[in-house]
Amino acid sequence: MNINEIAELAGVSRAAVSRYLNNGYVSEEKKERIKKVIEETGYRPSSQAQMLRTKKTKMIGVVLPKINSSSISRMVAGISEVLSGSGYQMLLANTDNKIEEELNYLKVFKENYVDGILFIATILTGRHKKLLGECKVPVVILGQRLKGYSCVYQDDLQAAKELAEILLTGSGKPCFIGVTSKDEAVGKNRRAGYEEVLSERRIDCLPEQFAEADFSMESGYQKMEELLRKVPDTDAVFCVTDSIAQGAMACLVDHGKKVPEQVRLAGMGDRPTNRLIRPRLTTVHFHYRTTGAEAAKILLEQLSGKKTVCRELQMGYEIVEEESTGRL
Amino acid sequence: MNINEIAELAGVSRAAVSRYLNNGYVSEEKKERIKKVIEETGYRPSSQAQMLRTKKTKMIGVVLPKINSSSISRMVAGISEVLSGSGYQMLLANTDNKIEEELNYLKVFKENYVDGILFIATILTGRHKKLLGECKVPVVILGQRLKGYSCVYQDDLQAAKELAEILLTGSGKPCFIGVTSKDEAVGKNRRAGYEEVLSERRIDCLPEQFAEADFSMESGYQKMEELLRKVPDTDAVFCVTDSIAQGAMACLVDHGKKVPEQVRLAGMGDRPTNRLIRPRLTTVHFHYRTTGAEAAKILLEQLSGKKTVCRELQMGYEIVEEESTGRL
DNA sequence: TTCACATATGAAATCGTTCTCATATTTGCA
């Protein structure tokens, strides 16, 4: 079933059918005939042909580091929510945290494979920036701020600062478990927020009071163990993610440390699973689902062809103070 | 940059360039020239044109009920793992558990929008079956067994049975929190496994000892509360998912019931978050990631054009016995 | 030598749309 057959059955020209489908000038009488034939045959225009002709794929490429992560899958849910019903489909590119994969997908997408790109980033290298600059389609970056690009990101610094103020109340020997500083948002900004509070309160720390984990619970457990060895009398631990905090918590429990009586603990990200652990973990709730939704909205706006002004959106957060920081 | 310009720059015909790209007959000398031009220009053939001409989109449609669910996002990770490097892209269709959306995506995909479909199902109605039957592209169903289709599913009945055998040891008044029986796998089969053990052990149950939740923790909490009201002396609770079990556990704790001393509890699905709750939850570990990976492999096999024999794959499982069932 | 078969080549058809263009016809307004 192609447009020619429909045209023939309806006794009109191919162009008329095309116009009917695209709201062009067609007389009521012909509209009626075409409608009838399309319903009877169940005809659907070939999207492949449309793509070729219009240079639009009606697809959004979503590049992400790891789909089975709570924060990221929540963003994707938000994206999907907004995209559904907009006529756009979502093309998923799972990079498994491999930079080469990320670059590769950007290369594929940047020409005209998709109409727009949502890029959930952790680390943005120079090569990323170069490829992003070459993109012929609009891009929105999620989770990191990047000059010159539309982006939706968390206020990591401020959130970390506010959280640290709670955690460090009355603490003399705090420890910190972070991640690589190549990750601007989680690695750099959250640490910066923490350190601001350290210096405001004139708490001096030795390098051994800082550890660097990856994003996993296991790694949180392990780094906590190292810290306990090096700093046995630590009384507070700031973890840059909840996964890390959960690992650290398990480690503390296993080593017979009472939380929060002996060691206070805080994480960031408000994993849904936090509700399950006891003592309850103090954390920061970020609106990940909304982050995804807002990013998708911005992209759709840019696709709708208005002036392509680049928009930056900083999301709010909420401190979730619970038992693990000992004030409740 | 299109194939004509490349052909001209290389001094060959358009057909030669196409053959070069598709491993047809081209002399070494021309291969060299074409290669050089392509490298210099950074030419990439238009996938849209290829799709139109070849009727292949190199995309797999993945239909799923909810992306931010641990089991499903693990399946997607498995799918992505296998698909990556196969030359196929993943088109995500998040249906948000709405049957109409599912049917709609099937309608879009069934013709030739994608080369194959991975369908993560919960409920399979007659309309689903009709649309699946009309699919012109290969389909693999995940999580449910359906006659006549390739599928990868869990051995829900056997797993539930084995789990019930542990939970019901020495129990006189067990309760059950299930889900709708429209869900063949989780609703029907898991309940059937549970009931088999009931009858083997000649444990009689009243209807009020059975509750029906949806898949959420909240609903697990709420149903547990109802059960505690109707059956205050219950000594064991079988939950068909871990989310439900986690909700039930929270409820029991809130009502001052000791787990497992007063009430024993078991879930199914092995959510990663189980490791965090105390007492540790007895559950069944299903290989979701592998389920996704295997399904993708079957689909790729069918796409590779061999005999399209329909394959059924029943995945194994592992009982994870922990404290909540009181035997450890 | 001859015939079959693999290798090599480019012209032209093809996939199924949308869009431009040329051409009518109708409507609205001065």
Next chain:
DNA sequence: TGCAAATATGAGAACGATTTCATATGTGAA
């Protein structure tokens, strides 16, 4: 009435690849 603008129509070119076809050359076996 006259003239511009809006409405309506279909022929045919384009989009950018693959594939068929006709044709030519090289190679090895009978």
